[in-house]
Amino acid sequence: MFSPARAWREYPQRYRLEAAKCTECSKILYPPRLVCPACGGRTFTPEILPREGKVVTFTVIRVPPAGFTEQTPLPLALVELANGVRLMVQIGDVENPETLEIGMPVRLEFRRISWDGEAGVIFYGHKAVRAGS
Amino acid sequence: MTVGIVGYGAFVPRRRIKLEEIAKVWGADAPAYKRGLQLFEKSVPGADEDTVTMSVEAARNALARSGGVDPADIGALYIGSESHPYAVKPSGTIVAEAIGAVPALHVADLEFACKAGTESLFIAQALVKAGEVKYAVGIGADTSQGAPGDALEYSAAAGAAAFIFGADEDLILAEIVDTYSWTTDTPDFWRREYMHYPRHGSRFTGEPAYFRHSMNSARGMMDKAGLEPGDFAYAIFHQPNGKFPMRVGKKLGFTNEQLETGWLSPWLGNTYSGASPIGLTAVLDIASPGDLILLTSFGSGAGSDSFVIRVTGRISEVQDLAPKTREQLDENKIYLEYGAYAKLRGKIRMAE
Numbered sequence: 195m196f197s198p199a200r201a202w203r204e205y206p207q208r209y210r211l212e213a214a215k216c217t218e219c220s221k222i223l224y225p226p227r228l229v230c231p232a233c234g235g236r237t238f239t240p241e242i243l244p245r246e247g248k249v250v251t252f253t254v255i256r257v258p259p260a261g262f263t264e265q266t267p268l269p270l271a272l273v274e275l276a277n278g279v280r281l282m283v284q285i286g287d288v289e290n291p292e293t294l295e296i297g298m299p300v301r302l303e304f305r306r307i308s309w310d311g312e313a314g315v316i317f318y319g320h321k322a323v324r325a326g327s
Numbered sequence: 328m329t330v331g332i333v334g335y336g337a338f339v340p341r342r343r344i345k346l347e348e349i350a351k352v353w354g355a356d357a358p359a360y361k362r363g364l365q366l367f368e369k370s371v372p373g374a375d376e377d378t379v380t381m382s383v384e385a386a387r388n389a390l391a392r393s394g395g396v397d398p399a400d401i402g403a404l405y406i407g408s409e410s411h412p413y414a415v416k417p418s419g420t421i422v423a424e425a426i427g428a429v430p431a432l433h434v435a436d437l438e439f440a441c442k443a444g445t446e447s448l449f450i451a452q453a454l455v456k457a458g459e460v461k462y463a464v465g466i467g468a469d470t471s472q473g474a475p476g477d478a479l480e481y482s483a484a485a486g487a488a489a490f491i492f493g494a495d496e497d498l499i500l501a502e503i504v505d506t507y508s509w510t511t512d513t514p515d516f517w518r519r520e521y522m523h524y525p526r527h528g529s530r531f532t533g534e535p536a537y538f539r540h541s542m543n544s545a546r547g548m549m550d551k552a553g554l555e556p557g558d559f560a561y562a563i564f565h566q567p568n569g570k571f572p573m574r575v576g577k578k579l580g581f582t583n584e585q586l587e588t589g590w591l592s593p594w595l596g597n598t599y600s601g602a603s604p605i606g607l608t609a610v611l612d613i614a615s616p617g618d619l620i621l622l623t624s625f626g627s628g629a630g631s632d633s634f635v636i637r638v639t640g641r642i643s644e645v646q647d648l649a650p651k652t653r654e655q656l657d658e659n660k661i662y663l664e665y666g667a668y669a670k671l672r673g674k675i676r677m678a679e
């Protein structure tokens with residue numbers, strides 16, 4: 195479970211998919227970091243990620259941590275976006291995990307990621323959902 | 328000054344439940360319900376979908392059709408809903424943050440049963456017209472619920488529609504020609520604070536509430552604008568079920584051809600604040616330059632907002648720039664059984 199303060203600091207990346215593009219070597223980092231792992235650069239410009247991509251690999255969590263119990267089974271995927279950036283995200287709109295497949299085209303949609311029971315704060319972000327028909 | 332819609336978009340969740348599946352659980356007569364209410368299936372939000380998430384996706388679709396409106400130029404954003412995720416804490420701030428419209432803008436969450444959506448449109452376009460803001464966003468969205476076994480359970484559905492209003496002649500895809508509202512105090516439907524499900528005045532909901540307000544609003548609108556039903560290419564009414572919008576349209580003198588394009592409830596259900604606004608997106612998806620559209624909402628309590636909208640030449644450039652409403656309704660569906668539906672809609676209480 196995240197804290198509301200940490201989630202709030204991360205709104206640009208969580209809500210708007212803002213990545214950091216290294217001004218030295220142009221590598222796109224998501225989530226953003228302070229130092230570029232490719233060239234050691236320390237200056238970045240914000241770059242909005244594309245929302246289309248495909249599943250590189252996935253796993254299905256059947257005993258999820260607190261805050262995710264209403265979303266069991268919980269599929270998690272490594273997704274490669276159209277610009278080559280890879281990120282770990284939940285897969286949404288999966289009633290039957292048997293239908294998941296590697297290479298599946300997905301798009302990132304704004305969803306509830308987790309929530310602190312019925313009285314706590316709701317954490318929003320993006321999930322990958324199957325694209326096309 | 329000419330004010331109009333410069334971007335529009337809808338969002339419909341992928342999950343559906345068929346009316347038979349609900350009727351089966353309660354031992355109800357499915358064919359009678361289908362005939363009586365003209366409902367076949369309805370959308371169901373996932374556990375991770377709510378008024379905020381659907382509003383963000385609808386607003387992004389509206390931005391995609393806006394011809395490059397900079398979200399930072401959006402000066403106001405309103406969401407009409409009766410299912411805001413928080414009782415205290417606005418939905419609009421989350422949506423404004425997600426689309427990049429913060430911090431220089433005015434935000435409010437609006438409520439007025441099923442007409443909260445058109446309320447947001449009404450206020451947004453008026454602010455642009457007054458010259459207060461460059462662009463304003465109006466959204467109608469709901470994930471409403473009916474009590475298990477209640478008639479409302481067959482219709483309560485989820486969806487959202489978003490509209491960006493502006494005054495740039497080059498960007499307007501549909502001009503707001505005129506507006507009119509008709510409102511009285513009528514206790515046809517209500518939900519008190521802390522109650523999960525609404526109550527309704529049963530037969531009281533039809534004639535004195537829905538029909539009286541919708542018809543007076545639509546007639547008042549046409550009188551004010553000097554128009555009659557034959558002048559319109561399309562008319563859209565609030566859709567609490569499949570039957571009411573067609574009946575009210577016919578009573579006013581509209582034909583099937585004028586009503587069918589924006590008539591989504593038989594396959595979508597009643598999306599409350601989203602209902603007539605989503606109907607408008609389905610009409611804009613196929614409208615032609617010059618078409619006149621009548622939009623008349625209804626909200627219990629009770630009131631009805633009407634708009635006369637004239638489509639411009641820009642419409643054909645934007646229709647394909649985001650997912651169309653009928654496509655979202657017809658494609659990629661996931662059908663649920665009642666058990667999965669009851670779990671998703673919180674009808675089964677979980678241990679903490």
Ligand SMILES: [Zn+2]
Pocket residue numbers: 216217218219220221230231232233234235
């Ligand atoms: Zn670098």
